Amino acid sequence: MDHMSPVEKGLRGIALSAVVLFFMFPIFWIVLMSLQTNETILRSPPSMVFEPTFRNYIAIVTGKLDSNVASMDITFMRNLWNSILLSAGSVAVALLLGVPAAYAFARHKFRGSEEVAFTLLSFRFAPPLLVLLPLSLYFQQIGLANTYIGLIWVYQLICLPLILWIVRGYFEDISPDLEHAYRIAGHSWLSTFRRIALPLAGPGIAAAGLLAFIFAWNNFIFALVLASADKQPVTVGALAFVTASGIQYGQIAAAIVLSIAPTLALALYAQRYLVEGLSLGAVKG
């Protein structure tokens, strides 16, 4: 890497720029859109020259959507709050259940352990709608439909397998003798788990938690079917911008910027952990 000719360096730079441009352009364009009115967005040919306005953001934060025909209320800030609550809640529950389970699967090869672990993973294979239709009927019967608890429960289908499988790999990378050395020095099983296994698997747990958070945040279909407006996250809430008087592109763009901001910030902050978590064991600390 250190011995590249200037030509190689140049080509490398161009290639990297092209890749970054390709992936960043939609986000860049969305940010531009969010600062324009519907009229400037829809003019033809499109132009990057416009007078920036924060009307879209103001409309979303105050909850008053002014189209050129009528004024209507939107609950986008509530949706944002719902997203945070649902994602954070599901990740917390999934970590609480998944990390000890991952430890058990990594350390104790009991009869049928592989089958159970695989079954948990297989929840991710099923098309969500196949699960959701019968589930919505049950949820209505037992009173879980349109509740945060019910949604967080269903979100475990996304979060739990992810955390279980990533964290398990991390636990398997820790030599059992490391825990043995701690236990033989007079410490219980539980304190060994807390003082040795958990800190050493820390990066993996953080990565798994982050990924699970992002997956939960981006989920659309579960909340669409199982929750009504006041419990819906941003992904579903964005539908409100498709109004009778047309699609409010400016506000949608502003809403998108606001809704990707938390996950983007998280991802940037913990980039290293994410890469490690995704390459699962290929990178060892």
Added chain:
Amino acid sequence: MSKAMLNLQAVDKFYNPGSVHEVHAVQGLDMAVAEGEIVALLGSSGCGKTSTLRMIAGFEEVSKGSIQLAGRDIHRLAPAKRNVAMAFEGYSLYPPLTVQENIAFALKSQSLAKDAVARQVAEIAQLLEIEEVLERYPSSISGGQQQRVSLGRALIRSADLHLLDEPMGQLEPQLRALLRGRIKHFIKERGLTAILVTHDQTEANALADRIAVMEEGVLQQFDTPANLKNRPANLFTGAFIGEPPMNVFDAEVRSEAGRLVFGLGGGVTLDYAENEFSLALRAALLKKPQVTIGVRPHAVRITDEGAKAEITANQWLGDQTHIAARFAGGAIVSVEHDRTRYAKGETIGVALASEDLHVFDTRSGMAISHGGALA
């Protein structure tokens, strides 16, 4: 010998019990270790020595049998409750802690004053020559240093029993020789009881008061290093202990005109005056005409007389010579202290004294006699 500190009674270990992959790793092991004794478990890999150690530590379940330590039944206790210290083969140092903290960590449960801990760590670091790396992290020191840290972490604890799994495998020869002496002195001075697992005979001989030789999960012999060498209980220990290994030949025994004659392969015979063997032994040998005889290479004397052998190799190893020769339909190895001039193809005479002869039952492998007297 003082009272037994550790007592293993009829201990069995099965892996994957009930499945087609069932392995009977340790079979009916009985062993008593006295207080203050150093015992080595010696054997090739897969012989069950590490399984035994891990059962004593509590990381493997005892399938059958019982283990007592300091008068308590420990085989059902959690590792934390057994009062055992262990140095692991894979070192198992805590990565986020410095070497100093790793060693001091072992003293945590003893709740000592800070300066007492520091003093003990300094002492053990000096003993193991790791003073310079005390402030470093395990990932930044060499394998040999990590191994010494792991050893220090085990030795610093006051426990009923210290288990050392291949404690010096990664060390350079000079350092190993130096540390062997120091560690033995340290253990003896404090009256610690220790079991070490090793596949290195030199290490076992140098450190241990008694050596347990294991093979295929079965304890072959549990005795002092001298007895293992001079009075091997069976053919396996005879051939396993000693470097180069014992020369072994099948023989037929007969009595001829007041002499005891061993007929080896290739028409070679060894004959001795009958009175070189005890009466009881002669009777036993003549009842069992098919035996296996063994002679240590150090006891093979090259003379002008004696049975003829043809040199096949003459190797000077820097401090001794190994001479291999074709003899009695097989091969014989002799060790000389000096360089020798024998050339390949040369014919020599081989003399085997009756007092150096080990006789084994060919079928069972059990020893019949060592040097003219019944085993």
